[in-house]
Amino acid sequence: MKRSELDPEDIVIKEYNSPTGGWGSLKSLIKKAEENGQLASDIWAMLGEQNKPDGFMCVSCSWAKPREPSSFEFCENGAKATIWEHDPKRADPDFFARHTVTELRDWNDHDLEKTGRLSAPMKYNPDCDKYEPIDWNVAFREIAAELNRLNPDDVIFYASGRASLEASHMYQLFARIYGSNNLPDSSNMCHESTSVGLPKSIGSPVGTVQLEDFAKCDMIFFIGHNVGVNAPRMLHPLQEARKRGVPLVAFNPLPERGLVRFKNPQSPTEMLSPGPGTEMSSDFLQLKSGGDLSVLTGICKHLLVLEDDAQKAGTPAVLDHDFINQHTSGFDEFCAFLRAANWDEIVKRSGIERAEIERIAALYASKERVIANYGMGLTQHREGVENVQMLCNMLLMRGNIGKEGAGISPVRGHSNVQGQRTVGISEKPELVPLDKLAEFYRFEPPRHKGKDTVEACEGMLNGTVKGFIGLGGNFSRAVPETALVEKAWRRMDLHVQIATKLNRNHLLTTRATYLLPCLGRSERDTQVSGDQWVSMEDSTANIHGSFGSRDPASDKLLSEPAIVARLAMATCNDKADVPWQAWVDDYAKVRDAIERTYPDDFKDFNQRFTHPGGFHRNIVACKREWKTDNGKANFITPRNLDTDPDVHANGLDVLTLLTIRSNDQFNTTIYGYDDRLRGIHGTRMVVLLNAQDIARLGLEDGEMVDLVTATTDGIDRRVEGLRVVPYSIPAGNCAGYYPELNPLMPLFHHSRTAHVPAAKSIPVRIEKTLRPTTPVAQ
Template identity: 70%
Template sequence: MKPAVTDHVEIKKYDHPTGGWGSLSSLIRKAYGEGLLMSGIWSTLLKQNKADGYMCVSCSWAKPAEPRPFEFCENGAKATLWDQTKLRCGPDFFAQHSVTELLDWPDCELEKQGRLTDPLRYNAVTDRYEPVSWDEAFAEIGMELRSLDPKSVVFYTSGRASLEASFMYQLFARIYGSSNLPDSSNMCHESTSVGLPKSIGSPVGTVQLEDFSQCDMMFFFGHNTGVTAPRLLHPLQEARQRNVPVFTFNPLPERGLKRFKNPQDPVDMLSPGPGTKMSSDFFQVRSGGDIAAMTGIAKAVLALDDAAREQGNSRALDIGFIAEHTHGFAEFEAYLRAAAWDDIVARSGIARPDLEHVAEVYSRSNAVIGNYGMGLTQHRHGTENVQMLCNLLLMRGNIGKPGAGISPLRGHSNVQGQRTVGISEKPELVPLDKFAEFYAFEPPREKGLDTVETCEGVIAGSVKGFIGLGGNFVRAVPETGLIEKAWRRLGLHVEIATKLNRGHLLPGAVTYLFPCLSRLERDRQASGD
């Protein structure tokens, strides 16, 4: 029976802060809905984001050296509940529903069916997934892979996969002869991986957890912290309680960067007040106007430096740092001086006095963190957005010292980690010589396909096979309709997943759907772990 689908959307006004009692009650409702309210899931959650436990399957916020008793947020706990649901999606479900029928189901209803239980093969005659033995499945997939050019087969990885599984997966792909190892970071933070090395020489952020307790100002650009990294709200709340200015730029006035009550603080929870004000100033920047906003702040800092120099006061620019650790400042200065305030205001949507206020506070601050999310990176000018924020920080030497730095706030917790274990289409990022020496094979040395090139190859027909380790590739990429149409021409389509999603319902000539354990589960068999 097809789930009811409606275009009616009910929107309710929510006046409460992020966290608080609303967070706790929502978590209890979710546990009940997944059949886990009276289960052992609560002891599992006590190990989340701790040294002797496991990383959250939701966001990428790091494990602290001294964790709280409950080192998880509402969204992280919900992700674990979703992952550990008691609901099951086995062969009986697929016997009742054809793939064509399931394509009309909403995405959320597909995932609500629960965990996949058996290896399945798509039968084009019945238009259904049908049970198959592991041995038979592996034999046919091996035969198909042998018939294909390794350069035409893509091995995609989701950030939900464990590092151990990711390492083995990329090794398998390279032994097979393919460098086509795109991953979810291609779609979310590739701008970071490209922009940061050009600006600061490192592909990753420079901020450590302890820097948040030492900073005296923060920027937030394009990040909905209360939704995508709620555990960051704790150090952010502590900073605000120290009166650290926090300037937030976002087209969406998201609640987490406005007000917050800590669900783990009884005093905060019982307080009748509205919660901690999380942003000292919130600016609703125009969509795509981030570079203009940062240009305005930088231009105002330059003007403050001009005035300080004329009056013989302390400089607003860190001249020593700029001279010793940067290059190209003269060109950047010329760009700022040429930028017209009318253009800056029109493109950013923020008034000149507001940007000058931010610049004034910034010029007095000694340790500043620049936080940013996919509002900067998932953009036509994503690389330039990242580099402009770096430039703003470099003007005052806010790279490479305690309490300061660039802080890209990523999505899944293994997105960055997977790059460190070999999930990359770029050969220069992978220790290929070590692999060749240790495993006694010659890995391919050419650049493989990234996400965009994979999409182009699927549409053009040059990609013949796709193996997905988690994720929902077809739904995640742009031009979904175009990709879905071309996807059915694949010769081989294999998905390894915990739950059913729409991408699994687009069969190629040979299509398999495999269940797997999540990374917070142990593989216990008769022979042991």
């Protein structure tokens, strides 16, 4: 594979002790702009429009946008995403004429996207092994013909999480009119454990915390999330809370810099101060990967002890009995589980001493308004759903859901991954108002369950999936079992990608393969009624407007709503009564349709969505109304403390691998090869190991090794050429970058009930390689 990494002699691995943000962040952005040949003045002007009420919403993470934004309401990664989208280079027809697809398959992820923006619709020609330009009308007509030759149940309609609410609603409607409920999305790979777990606990598939709650809380938990990389703007309310003395307790296998030190690059006072920045975690507990269920059980177990002591002493209760009695069910069974839980097992599985867990429990018991944030470190396990529900249990014990300054806060990834689910992108028909769609648009939608991401991959491997349409994303690189999926992909009949930049998934050609280039979010979208707004939902369930004003990268680009509508009109215009063209002419009519379908969440949609701060969906759990089967919030008792029951990592010859992201990437998009916050420069091909494990396994710092999945199913899963890097990580665990290590993750290794790939607990062995080692600068 072609590489743009530095020469091995230039790779530098050196501990990074500076704060997140600060001058390091600014220098990184300037470097990215220079690499793209962009003037700093142009970049700063564009970024000044980002996340503003009258500007465009970031295409990176989905963290909340404040009502009163700062002058530069963006973070390092959000700015990189915008700079990346506005790359002046073009992957145009001339580029594709110079390169065969076979040649491009040898390029790496970074170099493929670095070719620039896609600028014209393209179709793969197998005779010359190249993409060639195609007229838009011809492309829509041919794709429609291919779709109508296929069984709708054999076609996947994937969405990456970046498309607007308008495009997402149109996309799911197109799929269902065509006859498919196969609507997997990126949520299947990250927070589906939340979407499955929270409804049973509190009756909501999303969190209960809003941005304003951070100013009112008196304690914060942060579990399994690297905020400095995946949601850096979140550091601002966290920093404000820390400055007023709010304790922040972090549980994570790696001491990520975002929860160690932060210096706000938007504050001149902080930037000019010689100090190290704000200490972000009052308490950092380095638990083992998969130890979350155990440590949360330990906290809850000690709360019962504190409650017993309070009753004996006649002091105020530790538990919120009024809340528990009035609002919850299942508490007695949960208490029995806690009292029976064994401390030796809790300590062994979590890697945290009993005294430390009890100390945190006592701290929690002393606070009245507590927020619990979490990420994929909690969800990407075999029992990821139980992890989420145990965190709910801890909050419910003290009434910390449904009151100001408190609640549960899943930190979502891609910019509209939560919102696209809200407006109908789901493979689960029970989550979509199908009766309304049938009535409004005069068609009969399919009622059976569609394929989620794991099931889509299974269908590719067994040959039952024949077609794939991607609304953004880099599906094959993001999923488990990458090597097998990529091999099977090319047996399909149809592959269509709606995209802004070239990526590896686009090079997996089928019998008929098309690239349909779309506008970026910051670009002007002009339709018959004028320049258009779109909308999206953030992690806190607030709906925001987004308005792009920049010149499009090419005059041949279409918007995502226009592409979806024209595909639908070409494929199934006679199967339903949908005003596709009117919707494209004026997106406000799509928003009216969304409001009509979801009146509780989108009342007065067109009147409210452009207000500063947006508007909040009607999440009734915030008001202590529970849309559960029994009308109560539920304590849900886990089966046991084994988060990953099929992982037989012994911490000796078999280690537990967790995949991570660098601060120079967003999801599968690789901006560069410097992970500044971990001190790794010039390479992504590393495995982070505890120093004791390095010594015990007879390895050396800088030695080249291979990782092999420790499974017995007869499939050889391995990634070669990884550099050993000593790192602060629990013994028995190791870490490496996603998506490079995805080939190690078996497809069957996923959440038991949510099907989220268990990327934070992959059993692996380390094998020495005969390739020569290279000195690393220190």
